[in-house]
Amino acid sequence: MQLKPLARSLAAALSIVVIAGCSSTGGTQDGDSYGSQDGSTTGSSTSGTGTGSQYGSTSGSGAGQQADSRIPEVRTIYFDYDRDTIKSEYESVVMAHARYLRANPNAQVVLHGHTDERGTREYNMALGERRAGAVERFLNIQGVSSSQMSVVSYGEERPAVNGQDESAYAQNRRVVFNY
Amino acid sequence: MHSLSKVWLFCLLLLVSSAASANLTIEITRGSDQALPIGVVPFAGSDGLPEDVAQIVQDDLERSGYFAPLARSAMFEQPSQSDDVQFDTWRSLDVRYLVVGQAEQTDGGFELQFELMDISGQRRMIGETVTVRGDDLRGAAHYISDQIFEEITDIRGAFSTKIAYVTAQGIGDDMQFGLYVADADGRRSEQVLTSDEPIMSPAWSPDGTKLAYVSFETERPAIYIQDVATGQRVQATSFEGINGAPAWSPDGRRIAMSLSKDGQPEIYIMDVGSRSAERITNNNSIDTEPAWAPDGQSLLFTSDRSGGPQLYQYSLGGGEAQRLTFTGNYNARGRYSPDGEQIFLIHRSSNGYQVARQDLSGDRLVVLSESTRDESPSVAPNGTMVIFATQQGGNGVLSAVSADGRSSFRLPSAQGDVRDPAWSPFLN
Numbered sequence: 001m002q003l004k005p006l007a008r009s010l011a012a013a014l015s016i017v018v019i020a021g022c023s024s025t026g027g028t029q030d031g032d033s034y035g036s037q038d039g040s041t042t043g044s045s046t047s048g049t050g051t052g053s054q055y056g057s058t059s060g061s062g063a064g065q066q067a068d069s070r071i072p073e074v075r076t077i078y079f080d081y082d083r084d085t086i087k088s089e090y091e092s093v094v095m096a097h098a099r100y101l102r103a104n105p106n107a108q109v110v111l112h113g114h115t116d117e118r119g120t121r122e123y124n125m126a127l128g129e130r131r132a133g134a135v136e137r138f139l140n141i142q143g144v145s146s147s148q149m150s151v152v153s154y155g156e157e158r159p160a161v162n163g164q165d166e167s168a169y170a171q172n173r174r175v176v177f178n179y
Numbered sequence: 180m181h182s183l184s185k186v187w188l189f190c191l192l193l194l195v196s197s198a199a200s201a202n203l204t205i206e207i208t209r210g211s212d213q214a215l216p217i218g219v220v221p222f223a224g225s226d227g228l229p230e231d232v233a234q235i236v237q238d239d240l241e242r243s244g245y246f247a248p249l250a251r252s253a254m255f256e257q258p259s260q261s262d263d264v265q266f267d268t269w270r271s272l273d274v275r276y277l278v279v280g281q282a283e284q285t286d287g288g289f290e291l292q293f294e295l296m297d298i299s300g301q302r303r304m305i306g307e308t309v310t311v312r313g314d315d316l317r318g319a320a321h322y323i324s325d326q327i328f329e330e331i332t333d334i335r336g337a338f339s340t341k342i343a344y345v346t347a348q349g350i351g352d353d354m355q356f357g358l359y360v361a362d363a364d365g366r367r368s369e370q371v372l373t374s375d376e377p378i379m380s381p382a383w384s385p386d387g388t389k390l391a392y393v394s395f396e397t398e399r400p401a402i403y404i405q406d407v408a409t410g411q412r413v414q415a416t417s418f419e420g421i422n423g424a425p426a427w428s429p430d431g432r433r434i435a436m437s438l439s440k441d442g443q444p445e446i447y448i449m450d451v452g453s454r455s456a457e458r459i460t461n462n463n464s465i466d467t468e469p470a471w472a473p474d475g476q477s478l479l480f481t482s483d484r485s486g487g488p489q490l491y492q493y494s495l496g497g498g499e500a501q502r503l504t505f506t507g508n509y510n511a512r513g514r515y516s517p518d519g520e521q522i523f524l525i526h527r528s529s530n531g532y533q534v535a536r537q538d539l540s541g542d543r544l545v546v547l548s549e550s551t552r553d554e555s556p557s558v559a560p561n562g563t564m565v566i567f568a569t570q571q572g573g574n575g576v577l578s579a580v581s582a583d584g585r586s587s588f589r590l591p592s593a594q595g596d597v598r599d600p601a602w603s604p605f606l607n
Contacts, residue, residue, distance in 0.1 A: 110398075118532060120512040120525050120554055121379055121599065122424040122437060123481055123488055125400070126444045126465040129421055152399050153421060157377035160351050164552070164573060 068103035072096040075177040084130040098142035112176040113153040116169035128153035203365030203590035211585035214247035218274045223259030223281040235320035239338045244586025261294045261303045269298045288312045337561040341603040343381040348595035365590040382425045387606045391425035435469035468512045473519040481511040506544040517562040547584040557602045568598040
């Protein structure tokens, strides 16, 4: 059970190294491209976080350090119904936050866990905490200090959107990075 | 009359403590086919009074599901005292019971007289003169409803009780939450707390004077205890992680709650006086939503230790928690009936999330509600009804169903979502 997310992290890290090689030619535009790519659709979100190359090494490139001085713009990731697994399409988002937090040891993040409205309120509080906790563990594995992170579950109390359909539910099942 | 004046005092203090109002109105959604036909004749002398006492009594009795009131338009006689009641007239209307009365304005308030008649037995069952101080005609009407209900059913009436509930408006980061206390019929609501951070899980102290609830006002959840009459409040917990699902012990000295300071939500019992918390559950799963058995000897709670949420009962005498629910893969937020023999809960069926009942002597589960997005069941102190939160037209509304599932009503609100109802204990 422990190995599975780690293996996925490594795979994602490999892809980042490859992409980082390409984006390094972008030079000073790293900061901008970082943001706009992150804001794009999930299909390209892996490339969106490709500005940093420090994963697995302690020395970062100049471009990477510049990007890591900014809080990543994508601060919400979404979950499947009744699950707390970080979906592969969002691992790059979480990794961008990991890089930022590693590069900025004084930065603090509060991970807000949310659920959709179905089910009982206090049980949903627990599910929201599980989601945020999964992100916290992932960040921890990526080398982020526990002292930089805390978790607050809002359960179903603060939906992002109104509605009683799957599309609304999907947007409400989320973890938000709050700096 | 002493007990009634306590209710008035309670109401009066409530009025002092708050301002805003968000009344809920009642819609009967299902009537019981076993309801007893009753006539509640308009009280003589009530023209021009601020409240129609007989109408309030009639609505109370109808809402209970135990009674089917006769329409006023069918009453071709309107007696106001037992001597004037023509039993044959009412028997021909298939009425089994009749309530007659009169109202009179006095110096400091009102005087109400009512009598309850058994039509088939051709006798007067009870009658009383009720003195009303100030303008609390609604309180007096609920008191009369309580007397009538108990005389006929042998069950204590719960019309003079209160409900607490939470309202929410807005979306995402821009939301407004309110905690309200209203009469059991949704009227005379009073805001007791407002916040731009979530408020949830209100729970009445057994003496009906305090509410424990969860508030996120410090940007994380904490349990607060608030005196309903004075508004005075204290923060009772500030543990890391979830501080949730407060439930008062029947003796009012302890509060069971769910705390995740150890990594995952566990059931704790906190001593209200010393604030020391004792851990009750210990495992790697979610344990939350505790409820005390009426005898204070065991706790009912939700746990996903079997994979999905199910209800468990833990005896405070020791031993392992026993799983109670086996129907379906989602059973949560259990509450005991006042006699401790049944539990009410949220059950996920193929239709959705519904209020259900299960006898503790067996494991057969009966779905009670017809709605499908139900949450937060809370049992009336006399065990006859369960109030819960559900959805109507995309809005959160409160709804109630009788413990036997035969009758139900809804309390729609004009403003925003209404959720998390908590039925008070008896207050008089």
